[in-house]
Amino acid sequence: MLDGLGMLLGGITHFLTPLSLFNIVWATLLGIVIGALPGLTATMGVALLVTLTYKMAPDQAILCLMCIYSGAIYGGSRTAILLAIPGTPASAATTLDGHPLALQGKAGLAMGLATTSSALGTIVGIVALALIAPLLAEAALKFGSYEFFWLALFGVVISGKLTAIDDPLKGYIAGILGLMVAMVGMETLHAHQRFTFGITALGGGVDLIPAMVGAFGLAEILGVMKRSAQARIVSSSDRVVPRLGEVLKYWKTTLRSGLIGTFVGIVPGVGEDVGAWASYAAAKRSSKEAHLFGKGSQEGLIAAETGNSAVVPGAMIPTLTLALPGSAAAAVLIAAMFIHGIRPGPLLMTESPDVLYQIVAILLFSTLAILVFGLTLTRPLLKVLAVPRERLMAVVYVLCVVGSFAITQRMFDVYVMVGFGVVGFILREMRYPMAPLVLGIILGDLLDLNLRRGLLLTNGDPSPFFTRPISAVICLIIVLTILMSIPAVSKRVRAFFTRAGGASSA
Amino acid sequence: MTSSENAGAEPDEGPSPAMTRADLLMAIVFIILSAAVLYGSWTMDRLEVRRIHPMTVPGLVPGMLGAALLVCGIVLAIRSLRLPAPNGWADLAAAITSGAAGRAAAVLALALVYTLVLVGRVPFWLATGLFVFAFILLFEVWLATPRRALRQSLPWAIGLAIATAGIVTFVFERAFLVRLP
Numbered sequence: 001m002l003d004g005l006g007m008l009l010g011g012i013t014h015f016l017t018p019l020s021l022f023n024i025v026w027a028t029l030l031g032i033v034i035g036a037l038p039g040l041t042a043t044m045g046v047a048l049l050v051t052l053t054y055k056m057a058p059d060q061a062i063l064c065l066m067c068i069y070s071g072a073i074y075g076g077s078r079t080a081i082l083l084a085i086p087g088t089p090a091s092a093a094t095t096l097d098g099h100p101l102a103l104q105g106k107a108g109l110a111m112g113l114a115t116t117s118s119a120l121g122t123i124v125g126i127v128a129l130a131l132i133a134p135l136l137a138e139a140a141l142k143f144g145s146y147e148f149f150w151l152a153l154f155g156v157v158i159s160g161k162l163t164a165i166d167d168p169l170k171g172y173i174a175g176i177l178g179l180m181v182a183m184v185g186m187e188t189l190h191a192h193q194r195f196t197f198g199i200t201a202l203g204g205g206v207d208l209i210p211a212m213v214g215a216f217g218l219a220e221i222l223g224v225m226k227r228s229a230q231a232r233i234v235s236s237s238d239r240v241v242p243r244l245g246e247v248l249k250y251w252k253t254t255l256r257s258g259l260i261g262t263f264v265g266i267v268p269g270v271g272e273d274v275g276a277w278a279s280y281a282a283a284k285r286s287s288k289e290a291h292l293f294g295k296g297s298q299e300g301l302i303a304a305e306t307g308n309s310a311v312v313p314g315a316m317i318p319t320l321t322l323a324l325p326g327s328a329a330a331a332v333l334i335a336a337m338f339i340h341g342i343r344p345g346p347l348l349m350t351e352s353p354d355v356l357y358q359i360v361a362i363l364l365f366s367t368l369a370i371l372v373f374g375l376t377l378t379r380p381l382l383k384v385l386a387v388p389r390e391r392l393m394a395v396v397y398v399l400c401v402v403g404s405f406a407i408t409q410r411m412f413d414v415y416v417m418v419g420f421g422v423v424g425f426i427l428r429e430m431r432y433p434m435a436p437l438v439l440g441i442i443l444g445d446l447l448d449l450n451l452r453r454g455l456l457l458t459n460g461d462p463s464p465f466f467t468r469p470i471s472a473v474i475c476l477i478i479v480l481t482i483l484m485s486i487p488a489v490s491k492r493v494r495a496f497f498t499r500a501g502g503a504s505s506a
Numbered sequence: 507m508t509s510s511e512n513a514g515a516e517p518d519e520g521p522s523p524a525m526t527r528a529d530l531l532m533a534i535v536f537i538i539l540s541a542a543v544l545y546g547s548w549t550m551d552r553l554e555v556r557r558i559h560p561m562t563v564p565g566l567v568p569g570m571l572g573a574a575l576l577v578c579g580i581v582l583a584i585r586s587l588r589l590p591a592p593n594g595w596a597d598l599a600a601a602i603t604s605g606a607a608g609r610a611a612a613v614l615a616l617a618l619v620y621t622l623v624l625v626g627r628v629p630f631w632l633a634t635g636l637f638v639f640a641f642i643l644l645f646e647v648w649l650a651t652p653r654r655a656l657r658q659s660l661p662w663a664i665g666l667a668i669a670t671a672g673i674v675t676f677v678f679e680r681a682f683l684v685r686l687p
Contacts, residue, residue: 051682052682055682069621167521169578169581169582169585172574172578173575173578173579173582176571176574176575176578177575179567180543180568180572180575181569183567183568183571187561187564188560189564190553190556190558190564192550192551192553192564194550194564194565194568195546195568217562218617221613221617222610222613222614225609225610225612225613225645226606226607226609226610226613227606228605228606228609228649228650228651247576258674360622379581387647390641390642390645390646390650391642391646391662391666393613393641394637394638394641394642394666394670395638395666395670397617397620397637397641398634398637398638398670398674399674401620401621402674402678402686403598405687406678406682409685411626411687414621414625414687415621415622418617418618418621418622421617422614425610430525430528430529431521431525447567448567451566451567452561452562452566452567453562455559455561455631456559456561456562458560458561460559460561460562462561490560
């Protein structure tokens, strides 16, 4: 424990240099702007910025990317409140109460509360990250091929189920498609080329960054430009800095939403949007003012903003200790870490334990920056919201092209970006979630390698996959998750529990 | 699980008729894709020469994924056939030929011309400038509601085209030392 505190202090002092502070300031601000601009999401921002940071020192690059990530998740709230359009999917729940508050002439209060809630949510997540990650990393050292195979599958399945609540089948399909993409190229056990069709560029497989830039960049541009209506900005004239009483009045909701958000973050591939919705739903269930939700409830706004921000540090827990991305943006971070020679996974805590505490420190600094910028830069951020998308999206597409080209400097990656953009757009239009697809691409290799390595170790006997205790538990969860997404099964199970004592609502 | 009721802006009413029909089309695509993957995995080299264990052949996981996608595709197809979708095909056709789809197609056409035709053939800065210029003019003057006057948009289109082409080329070639396409 004391050891951890010492390393945390080390992490904080590590970044107390002029260069780092400068990077924190511009990256967080850029993140907020990216988040506030509709059509630019956190994942897209991080994916595009990998290019800009790849010549930096590893710690500074990760610093910039993390600041952009958490800044963007916060920045989306601005658009949600003033325009009733979520700036990123993460702030969809924020629009429900944030915009009505703005219409009541309390836009300043709404922006202020969104800022403080985001900061508090991140703090709850940060505490969890500092406490849980070392323990999980230690436990993960005992994991073998069998467990990692199931974990990879668990990530894709749970992400498919939770990011497509209305229709898990589409979530699973997206996950399988992602895993299939990962099968292209050289496999790692026997070094055999799969599905390359004689194209040399496919030998190394499909790179995650161009794929992400396509699925989150081009697809998003197509989606944004498709709509023809423009939203109107609600002006604000009231005070932005909230009173302490206003912030602390719903402290139970803040704490609960922070914990829910952190938990959602830990679940692989389930991101900020689900964190916000889950916290919002929980707050509404236990609120004394449930009737106000959706009509400008401060509690609802606090729940949504605390919930989505807590996901960011929460998502870093599996990302750092298991190399299982906790959200779509975290998947890009994993790819960026590999580019910079940082290998997330169970060995991270033994090989370079300082990385974890540096990330904790980065999140602390970015939270501080968000607080300062969020409460002071009200007018300049209003200007950002007024940028016409016709002008913005043209420039963004140019950045998508350069961003996917720059890392390996081959046109092939640009074609990958375009391909993923088109397919991603069609899939999104048909309500297939993107997160499981991305998770599939990044976990495909882990799943494939560990399944066959496990089988090789046992000479073809699959029984350890089911008899080792941790494996058995994860396998059981996967089976139950899939079974529960079959309507006929879940209906019967629910009916059974309702009859047995009405406990199904838990 | 009560969060589905809170999906907020989009109340859960099941898929629309057009979506039900679109699902059927996608299901067919998935079934064909999975059949191709299954075939590819079955005929993939089993590396018998290197005497690897038969349970570790490279085609194992792709084959499993193909099978899983096949099952999902069939379920999706059956579900879509069983759901009533009055006017589904007509709605789907209307959605594909709508103004919104036209706007998306216009973006895509511009993007493809820029990426596949211009980049690599003309200098990067010129390709970028042309793309930004055409994009802004097209969407502000012709495809916007309300439309903007040409002389209002033109300065912006030219200015942003020059700025983007100049800044992107300069930043990447000079500051990041990237050889642009």
